[in-house]
Amino acid sequence: MSEDLTEPGGKVRLFVEADLGAGAEILLSDGQAHYLRHVMRAANGVAVQLFNGRDGEWRAVLDIAGKRGARAACDRRTRTQAASPDIWLCFAPIKKTAADFVAQKATELGAAVLQPVLTHRTIVTRVNVERMAANAVEAAEQSARLDVPACREPLPLAKLLAAWPAERHLVFCDEAGAPPMLEALKGVAPGPWGVLIGPEGGFDAEERTAVRALARTIPVSLGSRLLRADTAALATLAILQARLG
Numbered sequence: 001m002s003e004d005l006t007e008p009g010g011k012v013r014l015f016v017e018a019d020l021g022a023g024a025e026i027l028l029s030d031g032q033a034h035y036l037r038h039v040m041r042a043a044n045g046v047a048v049q050l051f052n053g054r055d056g057e058w059r060a061v062l063d064i065a066g067k068r069g070a071r072a073a074c075d076r077r078t079r080t081q082a083a084s085p086d087i088w089l090c091f092a093p094i095k096k097t098a099a100d101f102v103a104q105k106a107t108e109l110g111a112a113v114l115q116p117v118l119t120h121r122t123i124v125t126r127v128n129v130e131r132m133a134a135n136a137v138e139a140a141e142q143s144a145r146l147d148v149p150a151c152r153e154p155l156p157l158a159k160l161l162a163a164w165p166a167e168r169h170l171v172f173c174d175e176a177g178a179p180p181m182l183e184a185l186k187g188v189a190p191g192p193w194g195v196l197i198g199p200e201g202g203f204d205a206e207e208r209t210a211v212r213a214l215a216r217t218i219p220v221s222l223g224s225r226l227l228r229a230d231t232a233a234l235a236t237l238a239i240l241q242a243r244l245g
Helices: 030-039 096-108 129-143 157-162 205-212 229-244
Strands: 013-015 025-027 047-051 057-064 070-079 087-091 113-118 169-173 193-197 217-220
Touching: 013 129, 030 057, 030 070, 047 070, 087 096, 087 229, 096 113, 096 129, 096 229, 113 129, 113 157, 157 205, 169 205, 169 229, 193 229, 205 217
Parallel strands: 013 047, 087 113, 087 193, 169 193, 169 217
Antiparallel strands: 025 070, 047 057, 057 070
């Protein structure tokens, strides 16, 4: 962690879309300017940290312009860009509060993609992707992550499976007849990963057959207890990350 984070205001991290580099002047969004002015009470000359998922993390000095706007001038890079684990989290949509929690914690746990999946037993069918992305950005800023996961539009399970990349493993949380997760992952070859979590009512027999038909599907169990969908998603991500080191 850079020592700049101990400077006044240096603990503030902001995700930006613009390219970062020495001397670059970044125009911050209205929301970021409001946050800096009215929540953090920032002033001209305060140091912040900027990242965009491509150029690492940069120390930048604030210029609070006028009554509303704010700019930040990059002066030096404090962390180089590092790749995140290539893990897709595919999950059946859940109600708003739990969905926010999953987006935040999956970001902290390193998921590269957040992919809502519509199943036969999915109850929640409307997904606010913009809200999911905002939660992911906030979690990345607070967790010192250098990128933000891609937040995708919902897909029916059949379309997800039809387009599933041949080289990507799929950890399938199957509540019926699967070995414990750590046991199931023993000896699995390296490669990109995906995790599939069903709705509270689970997958039906037709869906389970279709998922298991994929060449790289790895059915797993999370134990004998019945877990909520949000708990199962985060437990699976944590176990997979631990298994991959």
